[in-house]
């Protein structure tokens with residue numbers, strides 16, 4: 001057994017949870033805070049057989065890797081009533097930091 | 110030193126905490142969420158001398174193992190005023206998932 | 219890479235966070251509860267290169283070691299209006315419990 005610790009953005013946490021359920025990966029979720037931005041994020045703790053670690057890392061990567069998404073900034077109606085066109089802009093979202101720890105003993109009571 | 114991580118049901122957490130105090134086991138508690146049921150549970154982190162690990166696992170097992178308890182379902186009085194008899198039913202409660210991790214260094218400042 | 223887990227008092231957490239930012243130490247914060255006093259404290263999780271572990275322990279030690287501070291107890295004005303003199307008293311504050319765990323694999327996605 002290994003313990004996988006994955007720190008992801010809140011916005012990717014629910015999708016990642018669903019992926020774990022689909023792939024029968026048991027997990028526990030913690031509400032955490034980023035040291036730098038001081039904003040909320042989510043940490044998963046996953047006890048998993050060693051031979052399934054690559055599969056779990058692949059699930060995390062697909063569900064929460066850093067990527068660019070187009071976002072249309074919310075336009076403040078007061079600014080310009082003449083039919084404002086809000087152009088979509090590219091922003092970076094997501095990202096996951098993952099640690100795999102050795103486990104001496106795993107028990108279920 | 111080893112780090113024991115124990116994930117237990119909220120309803121067993123206080124009793125387990127008391128047992129740790131009685132047996133002089135130092136512990137830190139985290140509020141966590143189950144990946145599958147998405148409901149709250151409790152995770153303990155316990156830094157303990159290696160030779161006391163079996164004792165700590167025994168305390169966790171006794172305090173929070175999966176067991177059947179009789180529960181009398183709360184009867185809604187509106188349903189049937191003719192002196193309802195609520196028969197006790199058997200339900201499964203408790204359960205603990207425990208990981209023991211190796212520790213390279215342990216310090217108190 | 220190693221995983222440093224540091225449990226400190228809430229009152230030292232912000233100062234320690236700032237020190238980590240100054241020294242470019244990446245960290246994640248958890249709100250936790252002490253097993254004995256059942257009061258809130260803060261746990262940091264820090265994934266760090268092995269050669270920087272002594273430096274991180276030194277930062278934690280300086281920012282949150284057990285020390286004596288003078289505190290002037292808040293005097294309840296109702297008690298004695300004749301110009302109460304509240305003498306400062308020495309109290310113990312701070313303290314950190316730190317575990318360094320081995321890490322098999324570290325990834326950023």
Ligand SMILES: Nc1ncnc2c1ncn2[C@@H]1O[C@@H]2COP(=O)(O)O[C@H]3[C@@H](O)[C@H](n4cnc5c(N)ncnc54)O[C@@H]3COP(=O)(O)O[C@H]2[C@H]1O
Nearest residue numbers: 007033034035036037038095097242244245246263264265
């Ligand atoms: N080695 C490690 N150990 C423990 N936890 C770790 C870690 N590396 C990352 N994390 C956790 O993952 C979150 C996202 O990190 P990421 O590197 O994607 O995204 C980071 C990074 O792009 C940037 N950042 C963080 N520290 C920085 C620094 N000292 N200088 C410049 N940028 C920084 O700010 C973003 C948010 O950082 P924040 O601390 O709020 O939130 C972090 C932190 O909670």
Ligand SMILES: Nc1ncnc2c1ncn2[C@@H]1O[C@@H]2COP(=O)(O)O[C@H]3[C@@H](O)[C@H](n4cnc5c(N)ncnc54)O[C@@H]3COP(=O)(O)O[C@H]2[C@H]1O
Nearest residue numbers: 024026027028045046047116142143144145146147204206
């Ligand atoms: N894919 C699946 N298919 C069918 N049934 C499933 C399932 N995943 C979970 N269950 C069932 O649901 C219960 C609650 O799981 P949950 O993930 O909410 O809450 C879990 C989770 O927070 C934690 N946990 C269990 N195994 C874990 C692991 N390998 N790694 C990390 N956390 C684990 O302990 C809690 C209780 O686990 P426990 O095994 O006693 O009880 C589990 C199990 O009986």
Ligand SMILES: Nc1ncnc2c1ncn2[C@@H]1O[C@@H]2COP(=O)(O)O[C@H]3[C@@H](O)[C@H](n4cnc5c(N)ncnc54)O[C@@H]3COP(=O)(O)O[C@H]2[C@H]1O
Nearest residue numbers: 133135136137154155156225251252253254255256313315
């Ligand atoms: N059985 C006992 N008998 C007499 N006094 C006791 C005791 N257990 C704890 N104490 C005292 O109470 C303080 C607060 O403990 P608490 O468990 O609430 O809060 C603890 C706990 O959350 C964590 N901690 C300490 N040692 C730990 C360990 N080995 N494993 C996990 N968490 C630990 O660090 C916090 C501060 O610990 P610290 O040692 O500075 O300070 C401790 C210690 O001085």
